[in-house]
Every structure is written in structure tokens, then in C-alpha cells.
Amino acid sequence: MMRDSSWNRIGRMGAALAAVLLAAGCGKTTTQAGGTGDAASRVYVAPGQYDEFYMFASGGFSGQVSVYGLPSGRLFRVIPVFSQDAEKSYGYSEQSKPMLETSYGFIPWDDAHHPSLSKTDAMNDGRWLFINGNNTPRVARIDLAEMNTKEIIEIPNSAGNHASPFVTQGTEYVVTATRFSVPTPQQDVPIATYKENFGGQIGFVAVDAKTGKMTLAFQIHMPGFDYDLARPGKGVSHGWAFFTSYNTEQANTLLERNASQNDKDFITAVNWKVAEQCVAAGKAKTWNTKYAHNWVDDADIAHSEMLTSEKVLEPADCPDMVYFLPTPKSPHGVDVDPTGEFIAAGGKLAAVIPVASFTKIQKAIADKSIDRMVDGIPVLKYEAISACEVPQPGLGPLHTEFDEKGNAYTSMFLSSEIVKWSVKDCKVLDRIPTYYSIGHLMVVGGDTRQPDGKYVVALNKITKDRYLPTGPELTQSAQLIDISGDKMKLLLDFPTIGEPHYAQAILASKIKDAQIKTFNLAENKDPNATKAEKDARVVRKGNVVHIYMTAIRSHFVPDNIEGVQVGDSVYIHVTNVEQDWDVPHGFAITGMHNSELLVMPGQTRTIVWVPERPGVLPFYCTDFCSALHQEMQGYVRVSPKGSNVAVSYNTPK
Ligand code: RUQ
Numbered sequence: 001m002m003r004d005s006s007w008n009r010i011g012r013m014g015a016a017l018a019a020v021l022l023a024a025g026c027g028k029t030t031t032q033a034g035g036t037g038d039a040a041s042r043v044y045v046a047p048g049q050y051d052e053f054y055m056f057a058s059g060g061f062s063g064q065v066s067v068y069g070l071p072s073g074r075l076f077r078v079i080p081v082f083s084q085d086a087e088k089s090y091g092y093s094e095q096s097k098p099m100l101e102t103s104y105g106f107i108p109w110d111d112a113h114h115p116s117l118s119k120t121d122a123m124n125d126g127r128w129l130f131i132n133g134n135n136t137p138r139v140a141r142i143d144l145a146e147m148n149t150k151e152i153i154e155i156p157n158s159a160g161n162h163a164s165p166f167v168t169q170g171t172e173y174v175v176t177a178t179r180f181s182v183p184t185p186q187q188d189v190p191i192a193t194y195k196e197n198f199g200g201q202i203g204f205v206a207v208d209a210k211t212g213k214m215t216l217a218f219q220i221h222m223p224g225f226d227y228d229l230a231r232p233g234k235g236v237s238h239g240w241a242f243f244t245s246y247n248t249e250q251a252n253t254l255l256e257r258n259a260s261q262n263d264k265d266f267i268t269a270v271n272w273k274v275a276e277q278c279v280a281a282g283k284a285k286t287w288n289t290k291y292a293h294n295w296v297d298d299a300d301i302a303h304s305e306m307l308t309s310e311k312v313l314e315p316a317d318c319p320d321m322v323y324f325l326p327t328p329k330s331p332h333g334v335d336v337d338p339t340g341e342f343i344a345a346g347g348k349l350a351a352v353i354p355v356a357s358f359t360k361i362q363k364a365i366a367d368k369s370i371d372r373m374v375d376g377i378p379v380l381k382y383e384a385i386s387a388c389e390v391p392q393p394g395l396g397p398l399h400t401e402f403d404e405k406g407n408a409y410t411s412m413f414l415s416s417e418i419v420k421w422s423v424k425d426c427k428v429l430d431r432i433p434t435y436y437s438i439g440h441l442m443v444v445g446g447d448t449r450q451p452d453g454k455y456v457v458a459l460n461k462i463t464k465d466r467y468l469p470t471g472p473e474l475t476q477s478a479q480l481i482d483i484s485g486d487k488m489k490l491l492l493d494f495p496t497i498g499e500p501h502y503a504q505a506i507l508a509s510k511i512k513d514a515q516i517k518t519f520n521l522a523e524n525k526d527p528n529a530t531k532a533e534k535d536a537r538v539v540r541k542g543n544v545v546h547i548y549m550t551a552i553r554s555h556f557v558p559d560n561i562e563g564v565q566v567g568d569s570v571y572i573h574v575t576n577v578e579q580d581w582d583v584p585h586g587f588a589i590t591g592m593h594n595s596e597l598l599v600m601p602g603q604t605r606t607i608v609w610v611p612e613r614p615g616v617l618p619f620y621c622t623d624f625c626s627a628l629h630q631e632m633q634g635y636v637r638v639s640p641k642g643s644n645v646a647v648s649y650n651t652p653k
């Protein structure tokens, strides 16, 4: 859920009702709202014991990913992705700064929504995690053995990369789509010419099977609707991807009313195998667009490259590639069941949860059960594709995930609950309140061929009275719910970093033993690495001073440095020469307009400091590394510009 716009969209119809529900919640129906003693034992992971699952949650508008254990809800790590992270010097160190380059320049923040685990044969394989940046449209790839961001690609012709980056069943592609239609290509036109000049975009980013490296394979130029969420097919529907599209009215003002006119909007069904054939047959046009591609090389150094062209398909040039599936009303989420046969949509304003059948879609295409054409794209007949509708599921259905037993779980934003229903006949089986205003939900492995089941996690937008208050901004929250029995059972509330927009989870055993413990110092390829203390040195080149420094428990070499002048650009290259797990060293110096450095064992990181006043300034290790951590320090003497103090430094004799 968007924080603002979709609140407004649901607006009038929902506000009154939501207020009633929230008020009811604030009245504390404690029997349902609280966990029981039995629930406590279900989530208790004894000190020193490991959780069964890793959960990767988006940080929403923090732009990061956070890593939790399930069932405990304990937070283990924040992985910096789209936002600078001063704790880890991500986006501050010279080696990482290029990761945040875009065609608009350096952008130190984004709004991250959908973590998506890489898949092999429609199962989570534990290699990578992808996540989208919505605002300046980007997709990032995190290496799960290191839990660091390794690559970010900007998505051209997009404005709100929301329906992204869902992974196809063999990680052939991650999909993208634009939430806002914009002039395509971008240009200065009156907004009132929306219908003539604005277009949508659906894109496929290819992922190299070995390295994970991303390339924008092609985009499809779509009518100017809003493309909201996506899921690729799997099993029977492998080779297809489904995108919800609202604002088929193509309104450009007051969307909460004007984009809620049509009774049905669409799921856009894309046959990407046909698209591939059209691209191979030369039917794509080359568009000149600027977009950044940033990646970390095998020396652990980020690079940024500006790309200038891409392949774009027009649906008219590639028949059989795109179909519209009518879907009630202003659909938000679209989700595909474990078999790939059933496609459930969440119509924010719909009274039912519509479920389409992939087999029926194929039959409708073969039989030409076409209701009408929209911009040259066939709209299939609703009756011809519908498997069933979940009647009266609740209010504001958004997202659906599946367990391994043929059940579906749908989040209800307005009525603030999860509804469990049976996929084969659309019968409601159970419901449980969530506290409050659930957006996404996640069943462990819930988008795979064989979900792990066990738990559904509610990812809530509002917590109100659930935690100790912290001023005007309250924490956001996830709730762990047991789905192993017939009745769902609330086990745990746990606060989250940023908005836990969406999450995915994987068995810990699939990645735990692959974790990198140190970087191999002998293989450190950073050109500024200092692998031995005897090589530590200070070198002046004009106004630039390079300090090649080593760090080990519990000293830096060199420590006392003289000959630095006001206005110099001082490049501090720190190599952590430890080869032990869990022994990073930090580096910070008074008055540096930059973050600290945090350097992993075997790694080199560089930070730039421009001293502003004469004096003698201490630097020190920021990460408590040993009994003598407080001794891990040194001084830099800063002399006035033009001073004749020679460069000198102290090394152990
Ligand atoms: S969605 S509006 Cu993932 Cu429900 Cu962002």
C-alpha cells in the first residue's frame, strides 16, 4: 500500500468504517488481541538457539531491507540498499557511492516495497534477494551469502516502479511496471493531454543464471493506466506474467473519484515467451533513454555506467503478447497459486475476490472470447476466464498468499483482517483480525510451488495502541500468525524498521551455512589495499593526501600523522587485516563531513575527508573490537594551507 494516495483512494467509503474498526480495536478486545502462554512458547527461541526461518522485510520508505528471524521476530541486520547508511558507510565510502547513481545524479534515498527471493524451479533457492525502489525507479539485487547489495539498475520510462521486482519461476526475469503513467518518452506537454501523450510501461529485466547480473531485456509500451502489482506465472502458467491495472479511465486529476468509475479494471496478462520471440524477430524498436546500471565488481568496488538505449515492444507489433482480463474494481494485488492455475486479484473497492483460471484464459484466447479491444489489446470476457469469486470476504482485499494445503490468505485493509479461503471453491474458511490496517501478508514460501506454510505474517500499516507510544510517530509492525491448524492463531506482534511493506521468508538451513565469514585478505583486489603493516604509508600528491592504513586488534598503522593541511582532500584507505569472523573495525575522525567507515575483515574501504581547521584531531575505531578497543586510536595534525610541516607518520618499529 502506498502511504498516502491509496489511503485517499479508499478514502470516503472506507474512512468511516475504518474509524469504527480502529475504535473497536482501541477498546482492546484483549482475548483476541493478545497472545496466550501457549503462543509464547511457540515463538520462544531459547538464548543461543537459531530461528527456523529468515524473513527479509522491506523497510518501505527507509529504502532498506531488514532481516528477522521467525518465529522469534528478532531483528538481525539492516541491509542498506537505496538509502545511505552511515552505520555501514554505505553510500559514503568511495567503494559504495556509485551504487546510488541514477540518470538524475546521486540519489541517497528511495521507497523500497517488494523483496523477492530468487527461484529455481519455482522454489526459493537462497541466492539473491531483489527489491524495488519506487520513487526513482530502480531494482536492486542483494547477495544472500553476504547480505549486501551488489547491483542496482534504473528502470527507464517508469514513474513509480511499484509492480516490481517479482521473480519468474527460474529467475529468468524480474518484472517491472510503472505505477504512474507519464509522457513516453518524457517531454514537456500539458497534463490535460494525458490520453494522447501518456503511456505505461511493463519491463522485463533478465537475470544472468550464474552471476545474477541484471540487463533490461525489453519493455512493453502500454496504454496510460496505473500498473500496480505483479506476479509471474509458474507451473502451468510459466511464461506469463500478470499485472494489475487500475485507472483504466485514464483520469489525471482527483483519481480517488475519477479513477473509480469503471466497474471493472484489468489484470494485464503478458506472454513473455511471445515477447521474447518478437524481440528475436526484430519487432522491438530501439528507444534512446538514459538509465544507470550500478554494480559491485569482484574487487568489491562499485561502478556506475549510464546506458542510453533499450528495446521497446508495441503490443500492436506483437500480437498474442498482451491480453486484458477484466477484474472488479480498482484491483491492487494479483497473486498466483502454487500450481500456477489460479490467479487471485485484490480489488480495493470490490465486493468479492475474483479468481481467474489460467486454463480458462487459454481457452478464451483460443475461442476468441473477446469482449472488446482497448488500444488494440483484446479484453477477454470475464465469464470466460473466471474460476470463482470469494463472496463477502471482508472489505478492501489487497494481497493473497497460499499455503501448501490448497488454502489462500487474503489481507483486508479496511476491515483489518486476514481471510482464509479455499482455492478450489472460493469458500471462506476462517478470519482473524489484524492490528491494524494490514497491507501485504506473507506465508512462508507463499509464492513458491510448495509453500512451507506454518505461519502467515501480517504486515501492518498502523499500530495505534499496540506498543508503548513514542511521540507522534509510532512503530510499524508485523504479526506472526499460526496457520498450521484449521483456525488461525495470533502468536506475536513485533515492531519493524520502517514500513514492513512486504516480506519474504526462507528456511534458514537454505542459506545459513553459505554465509561469508570474512573476505580473503590475500585475494583483496582493491587497488588501495594495504595488506601488511609494513606497507602502511602516507603519500601527498599536490592537494591530495592518501593515507594507506591497516587495522587490526587493537591498533591502526600508521597512527600519528603530520603534514596534512587545511583544504587537502585526504583519502583514508583502511584495510582490515583480520581474518576472523565478526571482527569489523571502524574509523572516524573529528569534523569529517561524512560517515564513519566500517571495514569487514579482509576488506578495504575509503573515505574522503577535507580538514577545515588547523589542530590535532583524534581518529579512533568505532566498533568495539577487543579489550583494548579504547586504545585503538591515533592523531592527525592539520596545519594551515601552505605550511611547511613535512608529511610524517608513525609505524611500529
Ligand atoms: S502494495 S501500495 Cu506492495 Cu499493497 Cu505498495
Ligand code: CUA
Binding pocket: 552, 553, 554, 584, 585, 586, 621, 622, 623, 624, 625, 626, 629, 630, 632
Ligand atoms: Cu577496532 Cu575497536
